[in-house]
Amino acid sequence: MLIGQGFDAHRFAAPDTHRPLWLAGLLWDGNGIEGDSDGDVAAHALIDALLAASGLGDIGSLFGVGATAHGAGMHGVDMLRETIEYLAARGFVPVSASVAIIGNRPKIGTRRDEAARVLSEAIGCQVSLTATTTDHMGFTGRGEGIAAIANALIERRS
Template sequence: MRIGQGFDAHRFASHDAGKPLWLACLRWEGDGIEGDSDGDVAAHALIDALLSAAGLGDIGTLFGVGSQSDGAGKHGAEMLRTTVDYLNERGMKPVSASVVVIANRPKIGKHREEAERALSEAIGCEVSMTATTTDGMGFTGSGEGVAAIADALVEPVDPSTRQAV
């Protein structure tokens, strides 16, 4: 088995942008997150963790960067499913994952289980999620944005059967 870690951070979009807030594959109340995709930092950090664990680069390697990239306009859940398919085709599959959201908002607590289910369904294994603040420090503490750190465990599989080897 192999472990990988990922990180992502984005600023909140202006209220005038009218962009929806997506986090952990769920739509939340409040102003959205800037980004070429839906800006879902939890999903993006998890993608980086999965790819890192499999030794397959990072989100930019798989989807590209910028408004014309393969990830532009996509939702986190779709990007996670694409990532898992990419891993499976290369003989790896997710076993377990964890995501930490670092932000003042949105408040994760009352939607934690729903977010864990959405992330787990997207990658096909259990994902746990926690949240924290930075006690007023930095861009997340001042309310300018949101960040996430993720860890993922993957194991080798036979690509033809997708069974552990």
């Protein structure tokens, strides 16, 4: 068994961009998150945790960085599925994962079970999901952006 941790943070896009808000594999009401892909910090942190556990790099090494990178324009759940295929081809399978979302919005509790189910289906094992605020401290507390931290347990199969 191998464990990895991942982190991601993005600022919210300007309201006039009309960017959709994708988080934990779900489309939410409200202004979206900046990023080359859909900006789904929960999915991105989970990808980094899975890759960290395997020792096979990080989201940037797998999907690239920038508007012309492989991951540009991709949805977080599609990136998760591709990450799982990448890991499986190298003998790794996820066993368990958790994601904590850090921010003032959207309110995760109303759709927590749905989001956990979507993330779990994408990686093929149970993903638990929690959310917290920073009590008005820092960029997440001021509502400028959102962050997520994830842990993943994987197993090497021979």
